[in-house]
Amino acid sequence: MRPAIKLVRKWWSYGPKPQKLRIWDPQAVGSGLLPRSSHARGLHQTGDHLQHSNLTYKHSNQVFKDIDIGNTSRRSGFQMRNFGSSTMGSTILRDERFAILEECDIHYFQKVVGERAVINDKDELEAANVDWLGKFKGASQVLLRPRTTKQVIVNLGAMNKILSFDEVSGVLVCEAGCILENLDKYLAEHGFTMPLDLGAKGSCQIGGNVSTNAGGLRFLRYGSLHGNVLGLEVVLPDGTIVDMLGTLRKDNTGYDLKQLFIGGEGTLGVVTKVSLLTPAKLSSVNVAFLACQDYLSCQEVLVLAKKKLGEVLSAFEFLDRSSLDMALDHLEGMRDPLPSAKQKFYLLIETTGSNENHDKEKLDVFLEDAVRTGHVVDGVVAQDNSQSSAFWRIREGIAEALNKAGAVYKYDLSIPVKDLYQLVEEMRAKLGDSAIVIGYGHLGDGNLHLNISAPKYDEKLLLQIEPFVYEWTSQHKGSVSAEHGLGFMKPHAIHYSKTPETVQLMVKMKNLLDPNGILNPYKVLPSIHI
Amino acid sequence: MRPAIKLVRKWWSYGPKPQKLRIWDPQAVGSGLLPRSSHARGLHQTGDHLQHSNLTYKHSNQVFKDIDIGNTSRRSGFQMRNFGSSTMGSTILRDERFAILEECDIHYFQKVVGERAVINDKDELEAANVDWLGKFKGASQVLLRPRTTKQVIVNLGAMNKILSFDEVSGVLVCEAGCILENLDKYLAEHGFTMPLDLGAKGSCQIGGNVSTNAGGLRFLRYGSLHGNVLGLEVVLPDGTIVDMLGTLRKDNTGYDLKQLFIGGEGTLGVVTKVSLLTPAKLSSVNVAFLACQDYLSCQEVLVLAKKKLGEVLSAFEFLDRSSLDMALDHLEGMRDPLPSAKQKFYLLIETTGSNENHDKEKLDVFLEDAVRTGHVVDGVVAQDNSQSSAFWRIREGIAEALNKAGAVYKYDLSIPVKDLYQLVEEMRAKLGDSAIVIGYGHLGDGNLHLNISAPKYDEKLLLQIEPFVYEWTSQHKGSVSAEHGLGFMKPHAIHYSKTPETVQLMVKMKNLLDPNGILNPYKVLPSIHI
Incomplete structure (x- = not known):
């Protein structure tokens, strides 16, 4: 999860260092902290700024050419590119409409939020300028920490009542x-x-x-x-x-x-x-870890679970054998819950209900059916909380295991359940021995986490993955971002999941609510800051 | 429920009859059916129209004065007023921006949707110009019945695949x-x-x-x-x-x-x-009809039901004794499910689950607790579908019974559960013997249907009810329309439930998406067509 507002820019690391850093970003939002002109563009008044603006612009185009690796969905001269958890990557030009931080701004901020809430300590700024994955780095020179809604909003950590x-x-x-x-x-x-x-x-x-x-x-x-x-x-x-x-x-x-x-x-x-x-907390929780021989069986088990577990079904997660191996190989203290034979697919199914006996009985009936029909070939039901946690740790640990395994290309996709695993197989066929392709996710929601693990980041490999993965998802009426959002990395890919009319309407909304583009810039919508 | 789009105007019935009826309403929406100017105002080109427009405007102000009965939330010189199911009532001025239907429009419509889908039969128009409650009457001279999205949209009855x-x-x-x-x-x-x-x-x-x-x-x-x-x-x-x-x-x-x-x-x-x-259809349904001595007990039973029935609880409805009497007195074939003694409050509780034995057991445990604690003083569980239906018929029949009983003033309110019934009691104290005040609704959702039944419609009575009912709801952080919407009757009351900033943002949305105000005019937002 990203925090609500996170400033992620690296534009300044290329090109001549501006004499003044223009800064009128999320920090500049909120009651009493409007730009001094009602149009942010009104702030570009000195020749200095304009000149700098042009310089940066030209330079950034060159930088962009250097890192342009081709993408059919690109709609502007700018592009953001990111390679999994690598720090290698992209730059973005600062929005020309933004103002420059001056001493008088600092004094103004201090008046509004109090001196202690205006932070320019180098270490604190360093931490606040980097996102939690360490992928992006910003250049903010001041951090404001408001205590009430009437103050400005950036880090809301102190608004925790x-x-x-x-x-x-x-x-x-x-x-x-x-x-x-x-x-x-x-x-x-x-x-x-x-x-x-x-x-x-x-x-x-x-x-x-x-x-x-x-x-x-x-x-x-x-x-x-x-x-x-x-x-x-x-x-x-x-x-x-x-x-x-x-x-x-x-x-x-x-x-x-x-x-x-x-x-x-x-x-x-x-x-x-x-x-x-908020729903009532129910007392009875059961977790089962099951194995299936093929993806069709996984789907059959999902349909069966909806019927037999009905109102107590609370999670239906799946992972393929490569995902399980990834967790077993790279995380400490992991054990294969079903060690007797390797299967192709695994399901983690959870029930939550108000009556333990009822839930166990429902689970028994469901498992009996699933095994009798041959859809489930092996399985184990957790006997206590510690076993439940161990099963969940495998599912939740896959992302961490991938990070430890090397470079990773991550995709969070919604795809109709029936087609979902086909993408993993096609990707595997396409990449051959050059990478390990794994698929896991929230099968009950049609949400696939497709991950491609390789020894190191490699542009050639990336070109084999993208835009193929987006095109495939689009062709199968999927979403290129199921639950992670578009953020900084994927605004260029929005067209794979949304029609031009819909994107146009989003741009209208953005312009209506944030005509100066000062809120969380460079995110969600493509080209809006160009 | 209102259908998606319903044309409700009566402006023409006052003032000089216009020589040409300007009509550019929901019918004028859709691909290929734009106003001939990009701004609907561009249609007001002849002196004739302008003159007519002024005449109507003046006259309508007079009409308005005649029926103005005072309302603190009024924000413009126009007002809509409606008295329950009475046909007595309000007029509204036609939006000046709208165009006038001409012969060439008819030909154009016929070209787009086909001759048979352009309807000007008097009886069919009459039916389409009146809403289902018979409260409002419009003046549309043509009805279009499209068969595809690419055609214009008014009555979507033929789009039923x-x-x-x-x-x-x-x-x-x-x-x-x-x-x-x-x-x-x-x-x-x-x-x-x-x-x-x-x-x-x-x-x-x-x-x-x-x-x-x-x-x-x-x-x-x-x-x-x-x-x-x-x-x-x-x-x-x-x-x-x-x-x-x-x-x-x-x-x-x-x-x-x-x-x-x-x-x-x-x-x-x-x-x-x-x-x-869509959720899976579950096989087991149980319905219980319970009696409580006071409103506090009703709340306690709701909390208990959430805990004990948990995931199988599917409805929690309530009605007071006056509501039950209303149904028993005015509908045929109704029987008091708990005839041994009259109580002040009744609850209809439904469970839906996948296992009949489990659900019955949960219901038994819940009922035992509810009776043991004294919150429920009487009750019956339906033994078959016919009994279930009979219980539901009482709850669902109250609206029909009210209509049969005489004039009725209807309010659909969301109010925090703990305060919800207090309004019914205050209203009862306020009105004394002049009317019967009844309260029922979806208690589990905090949704009160407050109804005031009187022998006939009476402005004095209305003035005792409104704006009191809206002010009270607003003071208790409720909503003046829980599930029925604002429609034609309540745009003036939006301020009781929404802040000025929120309403302002809604107006901006409306102007962004429908700058000419041609979609379902005179609804939801106050004054937007002025």
């Missing part, structure tokens, strides 16, 4: 900086749970979860945040605080505008408060 | 004119069911359900259409067909624009195709 919880309706209202796991612990004390769960729960913030429309492990059961978020407070780029922080399950008074900010990746407004519906 | 269904994922794709009940029947054959159900299922269309964000009886279990709709095809007012008809459960490529059209009441675009996630 739970505002209310209603035990009758299950409605939780909290500030955007609350850590997901903390919320879940708070709810557990009241017999409730968060409708979403993900590996990063110990550090990710609910505001970021909402802004990125996080999916995760409970999606199959509780559905999308578009259904579970009841209200939001959002700060628009012009500083308007839009209070849509309703706590009602039903409210049909006008357009449901909050939806635009769910998955908006912080490009339309900054989410500052969240109201959401 | 199921386009695809995937038995693995449960994803259904269909045209907007499909009748809800037909879809449910189709799905039942495949072991699935629609995630929504409502009394009007035999006649309402899925496009209208989506456009009004219909709630209904399965909301508690399957949640809102914002979570269940996976994709839409929408025709914008400028004729652009926006294909957002994805079939994926997860797709984070850009803003989730389809959400704007869910509950947009046809004012931003016309929904022509729908893709939605």
Whole structure:
């Protein structure tokens, strides 16, 4: 998960160093912190800036040529390119409309958020300028840490209060900086749970979860945040605080505008408060780890699980043998749950319900059917929490194992379930011995995590993967980003999953809400800053 | 439920009859049917039209004065007023920007949709010009009945094809004119069911359900259409067909624009195709009819039901004694399910699950607890389908009974559960013997249907009810329209539930998507056509 707002730029590392760093980015958003002209372009007033602007522009084009590796979906002279977890990569030109940070800005910020909340300590800035994967590096010279919505918004870590919880309706209202796991612990004390769960729960913030429309492990059961978020407070780029922080399950008074900010990746407004519906925490949880001989059987088992487990099914994850081997080979303390024979596919199935006996009985009936029909050839049901955790650790550890194995090219795709694994097989045939292709993910949601592991990053290999992977996904009516968002890496790929009319409408929304492009620039939409 | 697009105007019945009727309304939407000028205002070219426009305007102001009954939220010189199911009421001035229907338009329409699809038969027009409650009457002189998205959209009844269904994922794709009940029947054959159900299922269309964000009886279990709709095809007012008809459960490529059209009441675009996630049809259904002595007990039972029934709880409805009496007194074949003693409150609780024994056992444990704690004082569990239906008929029949009883003032409110019934009691104290105040609704969703029954419509009575009911709801952070939408009757009340900043943003959306105001005019937003 990305936090709600993360500044990721590296443009300055090429070209002559500007004498003044123009900075009017997410930091410049919020009440009382408008650009001094209502149009950000009005800030480009000195010959100095214009000259610098031109220089950077020219230079950046050259840089771009150097790293241009061809992509059929490219729609502008600029391109961002990233190679899995490598630090090698891309540059991007700073948006010409942005202002330059001056001493008087610092004083102004101090007046608004207080001296201690204006941070220019080198180490703290260094940390804040790099995203959590270490892929991108920004150049911000100041970090603001507001304590209230009325202040400016960048790092919301200090906005971490739970505002209310209603035990009758299950409605939780909290500030955007609350850590997901903390919320879940708070709810557990009241017999409730968060409708979403993900590996990063110990550090990710609910505001970021909402802004990125996080999916995760409970999606199959509780559905999308578009259904579970009841209200939001959002700060628009012009500083308007839009209070849509309703706590009602039903409210049909006008357009449901909050939806635009769910998955908006912080490009339309900054989410500052969240109201959401939380389900009751159920006491009985069972986990089974099963093996199938082929992908068709995996699908049959999914259909069977929906029928036989019905209302208690809470997760249906799958991994192929290469994924399992990846985890077993590269992580410590891993054990094959089904060591007697290697199979091609594995399923991790979880049930969550209110009555242990009922759930176990349902699981037994389901497993009996699955084995009798031959769709499941081997399997084990966790006998205690420690076994459940061990099964989950395999599934959740694959990403970490891939990072340890070497270079990795990662794709998060939605594909109709019936076609989903075909892409893995075609990719494997295409790449031969040059890389290890693995497929795993949330099968119940049609969400494939396709990963290609190689000894080192290699442009030739990348050219074999892209744009093929996007074209294939597009041809099969899939999505090139299921749950991770487009962010900085994939705006150029939006056309593979969205029609030109739809993208055009998104651009109109962006221009309507953020005409100066100051919110989380260079993200989601292609070419908007050109 | 309102159909997706319904033309409701009566302006022409006052003032001098215009020589030419300007008509450029929902009918004028769609590919190839743009106004001849890109701005509808460009159509006002002759002195004739301008003169007429002024005349109408003046006259309408006078009419308005006659019926002005005072409302604190009024923001313009115009007002719509409606009295329950009475036909007495309001007028509205025709939007000056709209064009006048001419012979050449008819010919053009015939060319686009074919002669048989251009209807000007008087009886058919009469039927199409009146809404289903008979509250409003329009003045359209022509009805178009398109057969494809590329044609213009008004009555989508002929667009009723199921386009695809995937038995693995449960994803259904269909045209907007499909009748809800037909879809449910189709799905039942495949072991699935629609995630929504409502009394009007035999006649309402899925496009209208989506456009009004219909709630209904399965909301508690399957949640809102914002979570269940996976994709839409929408025709914008400028004729652009926006294909957002994805079939994926997860797709984070850009803003989730389809959400704007869910509950947009046809004012931003016309929904022509729908893709939605359908749950497996579960075999076991139980219905219990319980009595409580006070409202606090009802709340306690709701909390208990969430804990003990957990994943099988599928409906939690409530009605007060006056509601039950209303149904018993005015509908034929009704019987009090708990005749031994009259209680103040009744609950209808339904479970739906995959295993009959499990569900019955859960229900037994729940009921035992509810009775032991004294929260439930009487109750009966339906022994067969016919008893279940009888219980449901009471709950669903209240609206019909109210209509038979006389004049009725209807309010569909979302209010935090703990405060919900207080409004009914305050209203009762306020009105005394002048009217019967009843409260019922979807308690599990915090949705109160407040109804005030009187021998006849009376402005004095109305002034006692409004704006009190809206102010009270607003003070308790409720919504003045939970599931019915704002439509034609309540745009003036939007401010009770939405902040000025939010309404302003809605107006911006409307202006962005429908700058000429040709889509479903006079609905949702206040004053937009002034």
